[in-house]
Amino acid sequence: MFKFPHLDVTAQLGITPICMVSDSEIWTHLVTPTVKGLLGPIVSQAAPELLDTVQGKFFGDEVSNLNDHRLYGGKTGFVRFPYSYSFYKTLNGAFIVKRDGVKFEAFCWYGDIDRTPELILKAALRDRRFDGTPRANDTALVDYPYDDPQFNTPLHPSLKSVELSIYGFMPGSRIADATGEPEFDRFVASPFSFLDRPALFLTYFKRAWNTKRSPGQHSAPIKDVSSHSLPGFERIARAHGYDLIEMAASHYHVAKWAQSGGYVFASSEQARTFAAINEALAAIRSAGHPLTRTQQSWACVAQSLPVEHIPADINMRGPIWMQDNLGQQCLWVHKPMTERARQALLPPS
């Protein structure tokens, strides 16, 4: 007699364990004490909603439609997969959780939501099972595409893997707010997007060099985010049955942070490039150019300039930073959560 095979229907339909992470877990483990202190206690909760438009509830609350789906006869402004939206009003702002089958994304907004609130924390975990296929871009909760099979294929076909992402911004510290210069703010936030204008890049680069901001930090980071978030993410990932936690490190200081948390590079080639960058940074310093940690990250970014524009004293003559957040090449780093993952990822003996 025929034996019917088991079928995990919800998984087949793109519902992964990550969507089962509760708002309470997120608030408890990912929203740090400093952020909670800034937001103040939760005072009320709106009824959860299911949304299917790109437009959010207020400016800055938008989601994405990276595959350019045009629903209902060709209309723009919709997303393929609806996402649930939980809104909590806090004493000084709002805590918002968006989730669909493959991702949750939590936002902490500081200030009056109806006026001009500041995003001070964004924390997300995303199931990587569809990476390397167009379906990866179907979630409305991604800022970057992950469909390129060359750069974003999951590390191991049978390991359940989740990607973390985290951004913390101290309120009132945005470069644009402090300087009145939105372009400089954009440069610090996304320096690689200025590479097509090398002279302008260099102008801003020289200014950024003397700030306390690393590339990507158009606002000052919140201090306890770096110490709290990795353990919080890992705890959640482990509790929901993931084998592996990963992240794509946008800059040198992020990669170093991940390394200090026990993360290793997925690609041996990228690991070699990273080692070469480390050696080059050491050489620059031993040549008499002390570099702060932020300057180390900036030195890495500068290597992507046309060679004649790279300042001679920080020219590494070769290695280039691997992730520019423009193309799909990512610097994937990972940490096994289970023995199964550790065994599966052992280098061949």
Next chain:
Amino acid sequence: MRKFTFQRLDVLESLGITPLTLVTDEQVWTELFTPMTRALLGEILDFTRGTKETVEGDFPGDKVSNLNNHLLYGGQSGFVRMPYHSTVYRTTNGAFVVKRDGVKIKAFGWFGDYKNGKAELIFMCALRDRRFDGTKRANDTALLDFEFDDEKYNARLAIDGQPINASAVELSAYCFMPGSRIVDASGDAELDLFVEKPFTFLDRPELFLQLFKRAWETKRSPGQNSNPIPDVSKVLLPSFARIARKLGYDFIQNAPSHLHVALWTRKYGYDYVDPAQAKMIADLQAGIKRIKANGVVLTRSQESWVCVLQSLREDLIPEELKLHGPKWPQDNISQENLWMYQPLHDGAKLLYPKK
């Protein structure tokens, strides 16, 4: 300040994953595919499966729908918004296919060489969660043949216009004895189409009447362009109800396309949702009784045809079959459906008391 208590969010439910996803293929095969249907298909030999997002399925005739006309990936047609999972079980004489997404499970029995487009669809049964009915989202499942977004005709069970806090699932079933299609027996594709979908001929009243007269002499009821499989009507409704009850649904519903289908479900305790439609059916039945009392002998299939006939232009309706008013409410062209329901437990009876 008091510590905030987070309320539980049913994530799966909010994302449109309903209890129907828990129905197994084995349940469908053993409880919904009748002994005769299983015997016709033969033994299951092996299977292929996968998640799909295109209207085209795994073999010729194996299509799904995109009723909201979503154009994905920069405006391309041929895709569906909500991916669905499909398993094709090869059987000795054909295939048993199960398709499912978050809100619906739909199974098909194909008799013959399905891989080369030479199979007959002999059985189709489905259960569909009605939570999105009356909204555009209802049409987003790729496993639909008809739209359900009209809030007037396809609203969920409601009292005084307010949907009741209850879950409901719609059943649907079609069965066709292999080799019995009208077109196969007569070579007359138009008559076949007329018997299958008579209301679509109402815009050509003379042709309707001509084909009606021929259908009248057959043993086929409207909708039956093939002969039904005999044990389906005996086995199916209790099985559907058992599965739905086990999943925790409060109500099971159907939208019968013709009188004989409505009477079949009535026999199993289904009631009409809309009192106005219930009165219409009562009027139709009273009219049929009058016709019979006048000496016209009507078979069960002819009773269903009489109901269809009332939608024809009044002057063309044969005098002895004229009911002077009541019309069959569901034509499978517009979204008006003849919704029926059955409570699945005692508590449900209280949620939606019989009118």
